[in-house]
Amino acid sequence: MPLGIHRDLAIVAISAFIWGLGEGLFIFFLPLALQMWNSDAVQIGAVLSMIGVTMAVVQVPAGYFSDRFGTRPLIFASLLLGIASAIVMAAARSLPFLSPGYWLMVVLRLLALPSTAMSQVYVVVGLYNARLRSALPHSRWVRLSDRYWAVGSQTQPDYPSSFGTPLDFSLYLRS
Amino acid sequence: MSLARRPLELEYQEASIHLVSPIANPRFLGLLAVVFFTIIALSVPQQLTSLYLQNVHHISIQQIGTMGTIASIGTAIIMFALGNLRVSTGMLIGQLLLASFALLMWQGQSVMAYFAGYFFVGGYQLYRSMALAFSRSLVKVGDTGLAYGLVETGNALAVVVAPLAAGFLYNYRPEAVYIASLGALVITIGLNRLLFHEKHNEILPAQT
Numbered sequence: 085m086p087l088g089i090h091r092d093l094a095i096v097a098i099s100a101f102i103w104g105l106g107e108g109l110f111i112f113f114l115p116l117a118l119q120m121w122n123s124d125a126v127q128i129g130a131v132l133s134m135i136g137v138t139m140a141v142v143q144v145p146a147g148y149f150s151d152r153f154g155t156r157p158l159i160f161a162s163l164l165l166g167i168a169s170a171i172v173m174a175a176a177r178s179l180p181f182l183s184p185g186y187w188l189m190v191v192l193r194l195l196a197l198p199s200t201a202m203s204q205v206y207v208v209v210g211l212y213n214a215r216l217r218s219a220l221p222h223s224r225w226v227r228l229s230d231r232y233w234a235v236g237s238q239t240q241p242d243y244p245s246s247f248g249t250p251l252d253f254s255l256y257l258r259s
Numbered sequence: 260m261s262l263a264r265r266p267l268e269l270e271y272q273e274a275s276i277h278l279v280s281p282i283a284n285p286r287f288l289g290l291l292a293v294v295f296f297t298i299i300a301l302s303v304p305q306q307l308t309s310l311y312l313q314n315v316h317h318i319s320i321q322q323i324g325t326m327g328t329i330a331s332i333g334t335a336i337i338m339f340a341l342g343n344l345r346v347s348t349g350m351l352i353g354q355l356l357l358a359s360f361a362l363l364m365w366q367g368q369s370v371m372a373y374f375a376g377y378f379f380v381g382g383y384q385l386y387r388s389m390a391l392a393f394s395r396s397l398v399k400v401g402d403t404g405l406a407y408g409l410v411e412t413g414n415a416l417a418v419v420v421a422p423l424a425a426g427f428l429y430n431y432r433p434e435a436v437y438i439a440s441l442g443a444l445v446i447t448i449g450l451n452r453l454l455f456h457e458k459h460n461e462i463l464p465a466q467t
Contacts, residue, residue, distance in 0.1 A: 104331075112327035115310050116320065125307055129426025132306055136419030140412050151404035 106170075280398075281406045287397045291413040293450045294390045297354065298414050300443035301383045302421030303428070304361040304436055311364065311433050312373060322370060326377040334381030341385055346396075347455040349389035351448065356382025358444045365437035387414065 118128045150158055281287045312318040312326070337356065341349055356379040363376030391410055398406040428435040 112309060112324070112330070113320075115307055116313060116323070119310060124426075125310065125429035126423065126426035128310070129306060129422035129424070129429075132422035133419045136415045136417065136421070138415070140415035140419065146408060148404060148408065151401075 281402055281409055284397060287394065287406065287409075289454055290390070290394055290397065291409060293447070293454050294410060295413045295417045296443070297350075297386065297390075297447040297451060298417035299421045299424065300440055300447045301354065301357045301386060302418060303425045303443070304357065304364060304440040305380060305383065306422045306425035307429050307433075307436065308364055311429070311436070315433050316373070318370065318373065326373060329374050330377040330380045333378035334384050337379075337381035337385050338388070342388065344389075346389045346393045347451075350386050350393070350451050350455075353382040353384075353386030353389060354444055354448050354451065356380075356385070358441055361437040361440045361444070365434055365441070 115128050115132070118131055123131070146158060309323050312323055313320065318326075341352060344352065360376045360379045360382070363372050363379075367373050367376060391407065394406050394410045395403060424439075425436050428439055
């Protein structure tokens with residue numbers, strides 16, 4: 085393969101790039117959006133900490149099931165969750181409505197594709213990469229998909245300065 | 260070039276260690292504990308920085324968006340440039356980069372300082388990737404899934420704590436987020452060095 089990269093790894097890298105692209109458009113502004121809905125710092129922190137709750141719940145089973153059933157079914161399931169989460173977040177008009185969508189998004193991130201800030205390399209993709217049996221050392225495989233996510237996430241928006249309401253943020257997500 | 264080859268050497272060396280189940284492996288459990296505290300220290304300053312910049316320094320949303328772009332560019336550059344470093348070196352540099360971020364957010368007085376700070380935020384990603392790669396070297400191939408799951412669960416628990424801690428610190432005093440993080444990073448750098456020092460001692464007998 086070109087550059088010695090396995091075809092499937094290249095596909096995973098492209099997926100990571102696209103995912104980083106999408107997530108980079110909004111994740112950075114989530115605290116500001118939550119503030120628009122009259123949340124204080126502790127409440128915002130609580131919403132952000134949900135990612136950790138989901139990670140704690142999902143990671144070990146994800147590793148176990150990927151060892152047992154393979155990684156592809158989990159990746160497909162998580163992609164469907166991702167679509168659902170994007171719809172819920174785009175429709176959000178208030179904090180209680182945004183949170184479930186955010187939670188779903190977190191599940192997607194952890195099950196399938198490398199993501200942010202939190203970041204990171206994720207269980208299933210890491211294992212999927214490992215099973216492609218490249219000549220690359222395992223640790224290099226693990227780090228590779230992270231890099232492509234990082235490239236994709238460079239598209240942070242220059243938020244329109246007119247953004248001032250939760251509705252603006254909601255419309256922005258939908259765009 | 261020489262940097263790129265080091266992980267190969269490291270993985271070869273570590274294959275000589277007697278590997279047991281992750282749950283029964285004190286070295287692996289030590290890694291989990293260290294990663295847990297380090298991820299908290301690395302995460303706390305990032306969580307509410309957009310709020311801090313807007314509310315305390317009155318930075319516009321457009322400028323904050325630009326900082327996000329810089330953060331991602333910095334992350335990409337850091338991951339591409341430093342992703343092949345030795346794991347121990349990468350973990351140290353990741354923490355130092357985040358310490359630079361926290362310092363610039365705390366002491367910075369201009370937009371350029373905040374831009375510079377955001378460039379270093381990729382240190383978090385670097386640390387996490389390196390920690391995961393390190394965990395692989397401590398377990399058997401058949402336990403890789405479980406090991407990754409445990410490490411990410413440790414990360415997750417830290418990520419539960421970090422935003423809440425950031426929220427309480429921010430409510431107390433916005434700058435306290437960065438001061439507390441810097442203090443914690445001094446401790447975690449020491450803990451990480453200790454972890455690798457002990458592992459190095461464990462590797463040496465296997466080579467002779």
